[in-house]
Amino acid sequence: MLRSLIWLEEVSSTQEVAKRFLVGTVVVANRQTSGRGRLGRHWHSPEGGLYLSFSIPVGIKDESTLPLVVAHSVASYLKALGFMPAIKWVNDLYVGGKKVCGVLTERLRDRIVIGVGINLNQESFPKDLEAISLRMLSGKTFDKVSFLLELLEFIERDIEKLNAFGFVAFKQAIEDRLLFKDSEVILYTPEPVVGILKGISEEGSLLLLTQEGLKSFSVGDLTLRAL
CATH class of the missing domain: 2.30.30.100 (SH3 type barrels.)
Incomplete structure (x- = not known):
C-alpha cells in the first residue's frame, strides 16, 4: 500500500505536498511552515518533530473512522515503546495529560490524504500549548528513520485491517484508550x-x-x- 518515501527538509505542509504525488507515497518533513491540524488549526511544527502525510485510494470500508484508526495505530506503537497514550476523540493522542500526536484526514475526489504529526524530539514548547514530546517524557532522543519505518508498519497493518473487517475490529481497543x-x-x-x-x-x-x-x-x- 505504501510504496515510496520522500523526505524533505522543510515544506509548507506535508499534507499539501502529498497531494501532488502518487497514492502510496509517504511525504516526510523535518519542519513545516504552515502545518495544519483539524478544523484548520495551526500545527506547531518545529525541528525535532516528525511530520508525514500519504494518500490511499477512496473506497475503504468505514472511511469516516480513519482518524480514530490511525490514532490507534500510533497509540499501539507508542505503547510498544513503553508509553501509555490515550486517544482524545477524534484524532489526537495524549500522554500524561498533554498532546503528543495529531491525525488529519482529507477526502479528495480520488484519494484520502492522511497526515500524522508527532512531537518526537523537541526539548520544549510554547507555554500556551498543552504539548509534550516523547523525548521530554522519556529523556531519550529517537532516531527518526527507524521510528518512522516501524510506525508505518503499524499504520499500514491497521488500514488493511479496517478495510477487511470494518471499524468493529477496533471499537473496543479504542474505547479502552479513550481520554x-x-x-x-x-x-x-x-x-x-x-x-x-x-x-x-x-x-x-x-x-x-x-x-x-x-x-x-x-x-x-x-x-x-x-x-
Missing part, C-alpha cells in the same frame, strides 16, 4: 453540549450521556469540564 471516558465533558458542536463520555459507537461517533439521555455525535471539539 476522559466516564468523565463530564463539554463537546462544542459548535454549540456546547455537556455530558458524561460513555464511549464510542460502532460508527466511531462519540456517545454522551446528557440530561436528555444518551446522544451520539459525529463531529465536535471535546474538552474536560472544569470542576
Whole structure:
C-alpha cells in the first residue's frame, strides 16, 4: 500500500505536498511552515518533530473512522515503546495529560490524504500549548528513520485491517484508550453540549450521556469540564 518515501527538509505542509504525488507515497518533513491540524488549526511544527502525510485510494470500508484508526495505530506503537497514550476523540493522542500526536484526514475526489504529526524530539514548547514530546517524557532522543519505518508498519497493518473487517475490529481497543471516558465533558458542536463520555459507537461517533439521555455525535471539539 505504501510504496515510496520522500523526505524533505522543510515544506509548507506535508499534507499539501502529498497531494501532488502518487497514492502510496509517504511525504516526510523535518519542519513545516504552515502545518495544519483539524478544523484548520495551526500545527506547531518545529525541528525535532516528525511530520508525514500519504494518500490511499477512496473506497475503504468505514472511511469516516480513519482518524480514530490511525490514532490507534500510533497509540499501539507508542505503547510498544513503553508509553501509555490515550486517544482524545477524534484524532489526537495524549500522554500524561498533554498532546503528543495529531491525525488529519482529507477526502479528495480520488484519494484520502492522511497526515500524522508527532512531537518526537523537541526539548520544549510554547507555554500556551498543552504539548509534550516523547523525548521530554522519556529523556531519550529517537532516531527518526527507524521510528518512522516501524510506525508505518503499524499504520499500514491497521488500514488493511479496517478495510477487511470494518471499524468493529477496533471499537473496543479504542474505547479502552479513550481520554476522559466516564468523565463530564463539554463537546462544542459548535454549540456546547455537556455530558458524561460513555464511549464510542460502532460508527466511531462519540456517545454522551446528557440530561436528555444518551446522544451520539459525529463531529465536535471535546474538552474536560472544569470542576
